[in-house]
Amino acid sequence: DAGVTQSPTHLIKTRGQHVTLRCSPISGHKSVSWYQQVLGQGPQFIFQYYEKEERGRGNFPDRFSARQFPNYSSELNVNALLLGDSALYLCASSLGGAAKNIQYFGAGTRLSVL
């Protein structure tokens, strides 16, 4: 079975641009969460979606938005990129609902903002 897949793997953008990151969860998983990981720190929660509805939002500016599609895949959008947005963006999927929320991570998208 395929694990969590993320695309693209690497991305280079300039300040002020917009970026879209994509994630496909493990088959059967209905929940997707997005994290930002800066070098030397743990993953910071950005969004969680379950059954296409937003279930949680971390302390990130409105430049960050996300959505989940009927097939449970998800997109993370970041507008007006700043240098500080350079990070590894991780997507994690889980069964969701009443499950104990074991999250399985994709390989991540490394975003560099120049």
Next chain:
Amino acid sequence: QKEVEQNSGPLSVPEGAIASLNCTYSDRVSQSFFWYRQYSGKSPELIMSIYSNGDKEDGRFTAQLNKASQYVSLLIRDSQPSDSATYLCASHRSGDKVIFGPGTSLSVIP
């Protein structure tokens, strides 16, 4: 106060020794706890999950949970150089997000 705290390390142990990684959390309502391993430049991979007080063993790994002390630990027996990585502790309460600690860097010296 940070929600999940870990010693950043680096923690160095000789090959074959026991590595002990510790984590404390501030939210008493947290129900589920996880240990992830992350190699440099890679994404986190789940090692252990624990939900009840006490010990949980899986091969060379043992997770320990003490909810009264709000403390979670991970023991790695017979440490191998391939165990050298950053270990992330995470907590979760039902209906809420998973919170990760900053990670502890472990180095196993051959």
